[in-house]
Amino acid sequence: MASKFQGVDFYGIDGLLTEEERAIRDTVREWIDEHLMPVIGEAYVAGKFPKQLIPGMAELGLFGANLPEEYGCAGLNNVAYGLIMQELERGDSGVRSFASVQGALVMYPIYTFGSEEQRKEWLPQMASGKVIGCFGLTEPDYGSNPSGMITTAKETKDSWVLNGAKMWITNGSTAQAAIIWAKTGKIEDPDSIRGFIVPTDTTGFSAKDQKGKLSLRASDTSELVLQDVHVPKSALLPKSGGLKSPLMCLTAARYGIAWGAVGAAMACYDEAVSYAKQRVMFGKPIGGFQLQQARLADMLTEITKAQLLCVQLGRLKDSGKSTPQQVSLAKRNNVNVATDVARETRRLLGANGILAEYQAMRHLANLESVYTYEGTHDVHTLILGQEITGLSAFN
Amino acid sequence: MKIAVCIKRVPDSETRVKIAADGKTIDEAGVKFVMNPYDEFALEEALRRKEKAGSGEVVVVCLGPAAAQETIRTALSWGADRGVLLQADSIPADPFQTATVIAAELKGTAWDLVLFGRMAIDDYSHQVGPLVAELLGLPCVTAVSHLDIEGTKGVAEREIEGGIEVVNFSLPAVLTTDKSLNEPRLPALKGIMAAKKKPLEVKPVQAGTGTLEIVALMPPPERKEGKIVGEGAGAVGELVRLLREEAKVL
Numbered sequence: 001m002a003s004k005f006q007g008v009d010f011y012g013i014d015g016l017l018t019e020e021e022r023a024i025r026d027t028v029r030e031w032i033d034e035h036l037m038p039v040i041g042e043a044y045v046a047g048k049f050p051k052q053l054i055p056g057m058a059e060l061g062l063f064g065a066n067l068p069e070e071y072g073c074a075g076l077n078n079v080a081y082g083l084i085m086q087e088l089e090r091g092d093s094g095v096r097s098f099a100s101v102q103g104a105l106v107m108y109p110i111y112t113f114g115s116e117e118q119r120k121e122w123l124p125q126m127a128s129g130k131v132i133g134c135f136g137l138t139e140p141d142y143g144s145n146p147s148g149m150i151t152t153a154k155e156t157k158d159s160w161v162l163n164g165a166k167m168w169i170t171n172g173s174t175a176q177a178a179i180i181w182a183k184t185g186k187i188e189d190p191d192s193i194r195g196f197i198v199p200t201d202t203t204g205f206s207a208k209d210q211k212g213k214l215s216l217r218a219s220d221t222s223e224l225v226l227q228d229v230h231v232p233k234s235a236l237l238p239k240s241g242g243l244k245s246p247l248m249c250l251t252a253a254r255y256g257i258a259w260g261a262v263g264a265a266m267a268c269y270d271e272a273v274s275y276a277k278q279r280v281m282f283g284k285p286i287g288g289f290q291l292q293q294a295r296l297a298d299m300l301t302e303i304t305k306a307q308l309l310c311v312q313l314g315r316l317k318d319s320g321k322s323t324p325q326q327v328s329l330a331k332r333n334n335v336n337v338a339t340d341v342a343r344e345t346r347r348l349l350g351a352n353g354i355l356a357e358y359q360a361m362r363h364l365a366n367l368e369s370v371y372t373y374e375g376t377h378d379v380h381t382l383i384l385g386q387e388i389t390g391l392s393a394f395n
Numbered sequence: 396m397k398i399a400v401c402i403k404r405v406p407d408s409e410t411r412v413k414i415a416a417d418g419k420t421i422d423e424a425g426v427k428f429v430m431n432p433y434d435e436f437a438l439e440e441a442l443r444r445k446e447k448a449g450s451g452e453v454v455v456v457c458l459g460p461a462a463a464q465e466t467i468r469t470a471l472s473w474g475a476d477r478g479v480l481l482q483a484d485s486i487p488a489d490p491f492q493t494a495t496v497i498a499a500e501l502k503g504t505a506w507d508l509v510l511f512g513r514m515a516i517d518d519y520s521h522q523v524g525p526l527v528a529e530l531l532g533l534p535c536v537t538a539v540s541h542l543d544i545e546g547t548k549g550v551a552e553r554e555i556e557g558g559i560e561v562v563n564f565s566l567p568a569v570l571t572t573d574k575s576l577n578e579p580r581l582p583a584l585k586g587i588m589a590a591k592k593k594p595l596e597v598k599p600v601q602a603g604t605g606t607l608e609i610v611a612l613m614p615p616p617e618r619k620e621g622k623i624v625g626e627g628a629g630a631v632g633e634l635v636r637l638l639r640e641e642a643k644v645l
Contacts, residue, residue, distance in 0.1 A: 004409050019465060023472060023587045031581055061584035074584040084584075 004033050005090065008266045010304050016311050017079065024080045028087040031060055036091040041356045043218045049094065049174065050218060058129030062088070062099050064107035071111070072124035079314035082259035086310070089260030090267045093366035094219030096260040101170045102126060104253035106133030106179055109195055113237035113245055118197065122177065134175035134200075136166035136224050137246045143168075144379050146181075147190035147243050151226065153182035160184075160196060160236060162204075162229040168373070172222025173207040175200050179237075180226065181246050195240040196231060204229040215369040251324045254374050255317060258330035261338035261370060262306045264363045268338075268345035269299045271359050275349050286348070295344045302337040309333065325387040332380035339367040396451035398441040398508045400475065401497055401527070402434040404459045404466040405517040414612045421612065430466050433512025435579040436572035440542065441510055442474045443577065451507075452476045458483060458496055458602065464595060471590035472582035478595040488518070489605025494526030496602045501531060506567055513538040513571040521571075528569035536562050538573040 007029070014022060035056055043050045057063065066081035067073035076084075081103075089096035107126050110118055125131040142148045151164025162182055172178075178198045185192030198205060210221040237245075273296060276287030286292050309330045316322035342364035346353040353360050371377050386392045406412055407427040415422040430438075438455070445451040455470040455478040457463050467478035481500055487493055501509060509531070511524035521537070528535030540559075541552035547566040552559050554573065582590075624634045639645040 006409070019468065020587055020591060023469065023582075024584050027581050027584065027587065059583060060581065065584055069585065075588060076584060080584075 005029055005267070005270060008269055008300070008303055009307075010300055011308065013304075013307050013311060017083075021077075021080045021083060024076065025083040025087060028060065028062070028084050029090070031056070032087055032091040036095060040092050040095070040218060041362070044092070044094075044362050045217070045356050047213070047217045049098065049220045051174065053095070054129045054132070057099065058127065061127070062103075063127050063129060064103040064111075064123065066103070067107055067111050067123065067127075071119055072127035073107070077314075078255070078317040079311065082256060082310055082314045085256040085260040086263035086266075088263065090263035092218050093260065093264055093363065093370050094216045096256070096263070097170050097216065097219050097370075100253050100256045100260070101135055102133055104256055105135035105249050106177070108252045109135075109179055109237060109240070109245070109249050110197065112248065113195055113240035114197075115234075115238050117234070118237070122197065126177075131176045132171055132174050133177045133179060134169050134171040134222075134224075135249065136169055136178050136180040137250075138166060138168050140165060140167045140223075144376060146246065147193075149181065149183060149190075149193070150187060151180070151182040152187070153180075153184045153194065153196060155184065155233075159230045159232055162196065162198065162226045162231065164226050166224040166226075168210070169207070169222045169224050171220050172224055173209050174220045175207075178205070178224065179249075180224075190243040191241070193241075193243050193246065195237040195245055196235045197237065198226075198229060198231055198235060202229050202231060215365040217365075247324070250374055251327050254327050254331040255313065255322075257370060257374055258306075258313065258327065258334045259310050261331075261334040261367070262303065262310055264367060264370075265299070265303050265306065265334075265338035265341040268342045268360050268363050269296070269303055272296060272299065272341075272345040272348045275352070275358075279350075292348055295348055299341045299344060302341060306330075306334040306337055325383055328375065328380040328383040331375065332377055332384070335367060335370050336377060339364065339371055342367055396444050396448045396507050397505065398444060398451065398453050398510060399456055399501055399504075399506050400434070400438045400441045400453060400470070400510045401456045401523070402438065402466060402470055402512075403431040403457065403515045403517075404428050404463040405431045405515055408432065408516060414614065418611050419609050428462065428466065430469055431512050431515045431517075433514055433516070433572060433574070435512070436574060436576045437510035437512050437570075438470055438473060438475065439577045439579040440572060441508070442580075444508070444544070446474075454479065456497060456500055457481065458493055458600070459486060460484065461597075464597070467595055468590045469582070471593045471595070472587040473580060474582075474586060475593075477593055480595065480597045481600045482597050483600050483602050485602075487602045487605050487607075488609050489603075489607035490518075490520045490522035491526055491607075492603045492605040494523050494530060496600050497523065498527045498530035500598070501527065508566065509533070509569045511569070511571045513573050524569055524571035531569065533567055533569050534564045535569040535571075536564055537571045539570050540573045540575040542570070542576065 039050050061074040065074040065076045065084055066078055069075040085096055088099055110122050137146055139149050153160045153162050178200055180196045180198045181193055183192045184194050204227040206225045207222040276292050277285050279286045313330050342360055345360035346364050382393050407429045410426050413422040441453045445453050453475040455467050455475045457467050458481040481496055514521040525535050536551045538553050539551040540554045543550045549564045551562045624630045
């Protein structure tokens, strides 16, 4: 049995956290050690999300943890929320993705764009894990360009009728409810995009598992098909309007990803350090060789920088001052460096690094998805480029 | 049910402790402190008793430095109702002095149960619980691994060498808890936030030094490097010979 994960804190960053924030982080860390670490390797190889962990995650209060207590959520600040994401992804990106989607992409839009009735109906059930949600924005031909989506919602006398297809949907085949984004007006009009809460057992709704994934294997990814799906008028998220609404959800989720990536990087670094100290080659631990020390020094440096980005971004978000561009910078940087840390750990571990028994290769494969989802690395580059120059390079 | 749970702030068992320059204490720099793991069973039991009864109060009492407030907050995040920190700059090595301070705090309140972990993992003294019982004039069962309570009658099981001892006792009583008693919980995140708002009273106390003095702390001797005798079935004979003649364990 591996020893308990101790985290990585070279700059005394713990001192920037409150007692409650540290207690929350430590609690989730311990839970991951006890419940996820023993099963994740096997779940990953089997290509199965460890569903049995959902009730435990809900009991801890991990779903929508930064939403108010009156809806059954934990009412935490955004730094504490970020620390939860960090610890979940220290376990596995797929498990963090699960919680990110439930909280930031399903509960957040219901809270932000929903009516009071919708909040009361859905949020407590989602916080308690009784209802799992998914988020349908991306389409087979519209990934980085969601404004081009061709899923439609037509209003009839007493309902909305949805038609279209959504792709790369995390939790798609586990979910009981889907937040579906569709155009309610002309197909060339992104301002007509609205959000709908669609129960997945509605006639015409189907979810098909994405087969053959070599990344995020412990996560459910599906294609959704909506064929004449009738939902009542009350399914519309009344305050949603235009592409800005789903993009706000993405900003909320990307914030968590910036933290999550640090968790994956810390897990890899921790593994790299302990391996480098134990593995003997040419008569001494490989950690005694300069090439490995350079690897470790680079990893620690990048992790420390990423941690500081997160804490400051969280404080900005808590004071209502963070911008989507700042979130882009953190997501872009942290996922990129985490991928590098995972890759270098994989290499430091030599042949052992390709085994599921170790974590590095799993994290590396996962992070390749994280690099691409929630705004690809390249899209975040363009967001920052536009912020810097005032000139859009998107089209 | 009114239950007092007495807890201690101790170094995390995962921490590598260093002996301080005085050779008698540990260097606390960089050491993570936690609630004594045996006290977790006491706290868990108290909370379950209260939850089962549907009413009552669980009060956490701790003798420790100002930093032990964090340990008490942890207990509050699990669900305890309030905490009392008996704040002292130096914690006596003599368990009798610790027991005297704790008993003075507990006296005068009609507790149904006073719970302790069976020992603290820093000093291994096993004494504070029974000493407090004696000072309060209450019955005491130590190292309880199973517990049934009906009204004011209690039945406790203790794991003893080669069997189980069953002890009847009447409430109020002092119990010290062992690890198979229950499975301690992790606090819900809401509990951590709620703990901030729960009452935590800090009372400065003076604990006597007592008659026990720690003269020196020493790390255990370094373990000698192992020896590989050989490989496969052919090595068994030599291994048995070494175990018998050199290690003298057979």
